[in-house]
Amino acid sequence: MPIQEVSLRNVTIFDHFWSPRQELITDVTIPYMEKILRDEVPEAKKSHAISNFRMAAGEESGAFYGMVFQDSDVAKWLEAAAYSLLLKPDHELSERVDELVALIGRCQQEDGYLNTYFTVKEPGNRWTNLLECHELYCAGHMMEAGAALHEAAGKDDLLHICIRLADHICDRFEKEEGIPGHQEIEIGLLRLFHVTGKKRYRDMALRFLELRGRDPEWFIKHTPPHPGIHYGGYDIEPSDTIYNQSDVPVREQTVARGHAVRQLYLLAAMADAAAETGDREMLNACQRLFDDITQKQMYVTGAVGSSAYHEAFTVDYDLPPDRCYGETCASVAMVFFAHNMLKNHPDGRFADLMELELYNAALAGMQLDGKRFFYVNPLEVDMRVSGKAPGYEHVLPKRPPWHDCACCPPNLTRLIASLGRYLWSEDDDTVYSHLLIGSEATTRFGRIRMESGYPWQGDACYTVADGGDFTLAIHIPGHAASYTMRVNRHLEEYPVRNGYVYIRRIWNAGDTVSLNFDMPVRRLHADIRVRSCAGKTALARGPFIYCFEEVDQEEQLSSVSLSPEVKIDTVSSLSGLPEGMVCLSMEGKTDVSPDMQYSPDLIRRRPCQLKAIPYYAWANRSPGNMNVWIREQ
Numbered sequence: 156m157p158i159q160e161v162s163l164r165n166v167t168i169f170d171h172f173w174s175p176r177q178e179l180i181t182d183v184t185i186p187y188m189e190k191i192l193r194d195e196v197p198e199a200k201k202s203h204a205i206s207n208f209r210m211a212a213g214e215e216s217g218a219f220y221g222m223v224f225q226d227s228d229v230a231k232w233l234e235a236a237a238y239s240l241l242l243k244p245d246h247e248l249s250e251r252v253d254e255l256v257a258l259i260g261r262c263q264q265e266d267g268y269l270n271t272y273f274t275v276k277e278p279g280n281r282w283t284n285l286l287e288c289h290e291l292y293c294a295g296h297m298m299e300a301g302a303a304l305h306e307a308a309g310k311d312d313l314l315h316i317c318i319r320l321a322d323h324i325c326d327r328f329e330k331e332e333g334i335p336g337h338q339e340i341e342i343g344l345l346r347l348f349h350v351t352g353k354k355r356y357r358d359m360a361l362r363f364l365e366l367r368g369r370d371p372e373w374f375i376k377h378t379p380p381h382p383g384i385h386y387g388g389y390d391i392e393p394s395d396t397i398y399n400q401s402d403v404p405v406r407e408q409t410v411a412r413g414h415a416v417r418q419l420y421l422l423a424a425m426a427d428a429a430a431e432t433g434d435r436e437m438l439n440a441c442q443r444l445f446d447d448i449t450q451k452q453m454y455v456t457g458a459v460g461s462s463a464y465h466e467a468f469t470v471d472y473d474l475p476p477d478r479c480y481g482e483t484c485a486s487v488a489m490v491f492f493a494h495n496m497l498k499n500h501p502d503g504r505f506a507d508l509m510e511l512e513l514y515n516a517a518l519a520g521m522q523l524d525g526k527r528f529f530y531v532n533p534l535e536v537d538m539r540v541s542g543k544a545p546g547y548e549h550v551l552p553k554r555p556p557w558h559d560c561a562c563c564p565p566n567l568t569r570l571i572a573s574l575g576r577y578l579w580s581e582d583d584d585t586v587y588s589h590l591l592i593g594s595e596a597t598t599r600f601g602r603i604r605m606e607s608g609y610p611w612q613g614d615a616c617y618t619v620a621d622g623g624d625f626t627l628a629i630h631i632p633g634h635a636a637s638y639t640m641r642v643n644r645h646l647e648e649y650p651v652r653n654g655y656v657y658i659r660r661i662w663n664a665g666d667t668v669s670l671n672f673d674m675p676v677r678r679l680h681a682d683i684r685v686r687s688c689a690g691k692t693a694l695a696r697g698p699f700i701y702c703f704e705e706v707d708q709e710e711q712l713s714s715v716s717l718s719p720e721v722k723i724d725t726v727s728s729l730s731g732l733p734e735g736m737v738c739l740s741m742e743g744k745t746d747v748s749p750d751m752q753y754s755p756d757l758i759r760r761r762p763c764q765l766k767a768i769p770y771y772a773w774a775n776r777s778p779g780n781m782n783v784w785i786r787e788q
């Protein structure tokens with residue numbers, strides 16, 4: 156039996172860090188986002204996404220508005236709402252979801268086609284421009300939403316709509332060649348296959364993967380001359396085949412390139428496909444790209460895709476903290492990729508990556524009040540430059556209420572709402588615990604409960620509720636230098652493989668495993684090829700990367716530095732931040748600036764106090780400068 160996730164239906168989270176965030180999602184974010192999609196929040200940018208569906212159903216007049224992929228905002232919101240209904244039953248939300256799904260059903264064409272842009276605006280041109288028009292992308296997201304409503308909320312109406320849509324897509328693309336300009340349909344079809352068991356959908360996903368890059372000129376040959384319409388406000392040249400990873404067959408890819416979210420959705424699908432088919436070449440390609448991204452192209456926060464130009468990977472070690480793009484969607488997709496890699500084989504590096512993204516780059520995408528979102532996640536902000544100077548227009552010091560391209564907010568929302576999917580897996584003799592997030596899982600071997608002081612303390616206690624003969628494999632976070640493990644309070648040692656400790660026993664009901672490890676403040680240093688980080692350090696503790704915000708300092712951030720020996724203390728939350736957050740305090744030095752722009756005088760330094768907060772919590776107080784990396788003396 157291959158490794159399978161323990162379904163989120165069988166996982167209950169009661170974690171002191173994540174449960175309040177899931178509550179925020181259910182109580183604040185999902186209703187608020189729905190209002191935005193209905194254009195009921197005056198201060199937010201216009202979405203029009205639900206109006207587009209009303210127009211496609213012939214129930215509202217007017218013009219299509221927004222990106223060519225505006226439908227996907229609704230699909231991702233529906234997916235998040237599905238998980239929300241599982242977390243917290245809500246009769247009114249349930250009814251609104253049903254009404255929205257019924258509206259989507261009324262937009263579906265006789266032959267199963269579903270896309271509001273082409274139904275409203277260009278009915279004659281559907282499937283004519285796969286490079287830019289995102290029809291397959293939107294369909295993939297709708298399929299994910301349909302599968303989620305089935306799995307999490309027991310609602311099948313959208314699933315039936317998606318089955319008709321998938322059959323329409325299969326009817327067309329089983330016969331003719333076609334590949335999506337933006338990958339996502341592969342994920343959607345595989346998800347639909349997992350829910351329905353219909354091999355046709357799996358095979359269609361595999362065909363899309365198989366055809367990609369087989370003919371490197373496919374988009375050049377099959378993209379119509381530009382019709383003069385801006386599909387969502389950007390132009391992609393058909394000849395830029397690296398941008399969408401269509402220049403090389405997927406199994407031959409060696410490095411991550413081009414648009415980061417496209418690359419990662421492709422990898423998430425490839426890893427899922429490899430787990431499904433046992434395709435070693437596909438898996439090897441995934442592993443190569445995993446290594447390439449995590450060892451050469453990823454920020455210390457987990458952000459990826461360093462360039463605003465084309466939202467893309469660039470070249471190895473090109474990771475400028477102040478011009479960083481680091482789209483929230485790319486970090487969300489890193490979690491999807493790592494999670495699907497875990498279906499192939501349990502390796503702590505995948506779990507560590509999920510952890511890094513969840514606690515840092517992805518989570519920073521959301522304001523602490525659950526209502527505002529970052530698209531771009533920089534590691535350094537200077538208020539005089541960010542958002543203003545050429546090349547820095549995308550780097551904002553404050554999360555906007557909404558975005559013209561609103562892919563990120565619902566993406567992060569669906570991830571947090573479905574966190575239960577990412578915690579546990581099982582195969583025929585083992586239960587795997589990937590993340591130290593307090594929860595109870597109902598597995599094939601009965602219930603296992605885990606309580607933990609993580610992420611602020613290095614401890615976890617597992618209780619095997621029902622007993623049985625199986626292995627409990629626990630991932631030890633990669634940052635833990637050592638740990639102790641007690642089984643029923645007795646110190647024990649068990650074999651460790653690839654970051655998981657394997658405890659094989661005949662368990663009695665009530666047996667416990669407790670795990671303890673130190674979580675000192677760690678000072679991280681970058682490879683010298685990351686030239687913007689040369690001579691600097693970043694602070695980390697447990698799963699968190701820390702940052703310095705101007706509001707907490709006595710001195711300008713650009714003037715401060717740390718000596719390598721200085722002791723760093725943990726302190727309770729700083730002013731204006733929620734209670735319970737572990738922050739850092741230390742003595743630093745500040746350079747006394749000469750009075751002129753350049754001076755031959757030696758720099759004088761004097762001591763100053765410095766404070767750091769977890770990176771995810773930045774930009775929640777008055778806007779100001781922020782740095783993750785700090786100079787080391």
Ligand SMILES: [Zn+2]
Nearest residue numbers: 482484562563
């Ligand atoms: Zn996005």
